[in-house]
Amino acid sequence: MSFPSLFSVEGKVAFVTGAGGGLGTEFAQIMAEAGADVVCTDLDEAAAQATAKRVDGLGRRGLALRCDVTDEDSVREAFAAGRREFGHIDILFNNAGIADPNPALLHQYGTADWMKVLDVDLHGVFFCAREALKIMVEQGHGKIINIASMWGLAGGSSVFPVPAYNAAKGAVVNLTRELGLEYATAGIQVNALCPGFYRTRLGAYDDPGFLAAVTGVHPDGPRRGGRGDPRPGAVPGLARLRLHDRADPGGRRRLHGQMNQAAETLIARAPFLPATR
16 A cells, blocks of 8 residues: 555554554554554564564564453563663554453443453553653653554444443543543644444454344445455554644644544544644
C-alpha cells in the first residue's frame, strides 16, 4: 500500500498492544507502511515476533515484546524496553482486549468473567495509557489511540449479551474524552476508534448463529458480516483522528477526545477544540 505524504509518520515510533493478531497486527502494519518503527507487544510473544517480522519486511524496525496489559510491572517493563530500543515513543495503539468468556445476561453472569474482561479491556488501557503519558509528557508530544467499540456507544444485547465488554468499552470511551481534555494543552492527543465487527479472535465466526447475528447488524447485510481486512475502514479513521500533525498543516486545530466509528452502524463525534500550540 502506498501512502501519500499526508499519512507519513516517518521517524515516529508506534507502540501497539495486542499486536499478535487481528486489528493489532493490522495497526502495526499500517504504521510500518506509513514510515514508523513499531514496538509489537502481545501476551503471546511468538505472535508478537511474527508481527515484528512483518514490520521488518516493510523496511522498518520491529521490536517484539511479551506484555501482559493486566500486570502493571509487565506494562512498565515493556514501555521501558521500547524506549531503550528506539529512544522515544510517539504513538500508542491501546488495542489489547478480550470478549466475554461466557456471554450471558447480567443476572446469570459470573464474577470471575466480569473481572477478567475489565482487567484486560479497561485496566489494561489505563496501565498502558499511564506509561505512555509519562513518556509523552516529558517529550511534549504524543498520540494515543484507544480501541473501544461500537458497543462502547450503544448496548449490544439486540445481537447477544456481553455486559462486561460493553461496560469496559463504554468506560474507555469516556476515559478517552477525559484524557483528551486533560492533555490537550500538553501537545498530546488522545482519541478513540470504535470499530464494528471484524474477523478477529474476539468473535465466534465459525458459528453460523453468531455470523447470522453479526450480518444482521450491518446496513448492507451479507456483504459485510465482519470484514476480514479492517484497513479500508481503519485508515480513514486514523486520518480523521489526526494521528499526526501533518493532517492539519496549518496547525489551526487539533482533535482531542474524539470518538471515530470505523464501521457504518454508529458514529459519534466530539466537538473540535482550539489549537494548543
